[in-house]
Amino acid sequence: MGQKVLLSSKEINIILHRLACQLLENHLDFANTVLIGIQPRGTFVAERLTKILKEEYKVKKIDLGYLDITFYRDDFRRGDKTLEATATDINFLVEDKNVVLIDDVLYTGRSINAALAALQSFGRPKEVELLTLIDRRFSRHLPIQPNYRGRQVDAINNEKVKVLWKENDGKDVIYLIDR
């Protein structure tokens, strides 16, 4: 099982800054925009972006929520394992808001499909966009594409993209692992 570094800490940081600027370009002061990190690992991307936008680009207020999609997934009872949930924490309505869904890796698109279904429980958004740090572009099962992408990767199906974060795993790094 070999692994190679796909993105280093420095590269991740540059990409996050670029993504933050792209969000700024489209949403300016974030007055009618909310960011929603998909649990469990999209939340790290969402938190980093929020931090950059607030501290470096002086956006005063950004609504940030965490969305758990476990109960909306389409593979319930299809695997061997019980799907374990994580917390949802969205203390605002998305009704008429521009929502940016944020995840770390876009692979089959099924998580995003579930997230779109889950989002409906919090109102009818005006518009939904998708931001993803890694886009595995040849692996999609559904017609879902990101509006903002960090890095496009042509990983094949028996490869795995693993994203590590300093606050959770000790360092920022993205690996491509050969299974």
Added chain:
Amino acid sequence: MSELSVKHLLGIKYLNKKDIQLIFETADHFKEVINRSIKKVPSLRDITIANIFFENSTRTKLSFELAEKRLSADIVNFSASQSSVNKGETLIDTVNNILSMKVDMVVMRHPNPGAGIFLSKHVGASIINAGDGAHEHPTQALLDSYSIREKLGDVAGKNVVIVGDILHSRVALSNIFALKLQGANVKVCGPKTLLPKHIESLGVEVETNLKNALNWCDVANMLRIQNERLDISYFPTTREYTQQFGVNKKLLNELDKEIVIMHPGPINRGVEITSDVADSDQSIILNQVENGVAIRMAVIYLLASKIK
């Protein structure tokens, strides 16, 4: 990745500590779901559940039904009074007929202890015991412990007294199993006639003086006198029972700490607790009802994920 150690929920006796922990953690997420404006998730959209009630129930049946609907399961309801059971059909036949219509899970309440266990040995579906005679009522005990955990932070190390008719109560037995499993200290309190012999062997202490019990406890779980199960006279009059084992505001005010009051319902106001106690800030009776839906969603979700 964790999952339940059991295929059915027949009683707390068959669960381990990790199972209870997993059910509580899953219930936390469902509690968030049922407090949204849209209280429904699609997890169980391809699961069918039969609610089979051979005994009357309002709260439990409603709570299970809501839990199932909020998980998007299809449900069928069956109550014995309007069924072929009255025409002499056996339990296995009744259930097998229902299962032939492609039902995946059965929630059953039955007057006979062990009815769920018996059924689990003879039919293929996943069984949830919603009360079997004087034996167990596992989801009630889970929601009671969950409510204690919510109010006091943890169940371990807490002093809990169960007051009333311990002899006929499935709620008491399931609660004793659940509380002991989580490391709580348990006392039972009631007239000697309504305390089973050898109850100490379950690791609980017996206290016949209510005031002493209340002074000792952090939580008092008040049970209803189940007149429908009392075949003989266990105490002289209801009035005398109330005088000795009823909780009122005056009694609570005399304690040097504020204890938590629970009741599995239905309440007989003025018998086991007075209205001012039932409606006070110390009472978490309505929280128990709310938590009941979240706990049942968690149990159904976790058991359903094992149906292949």
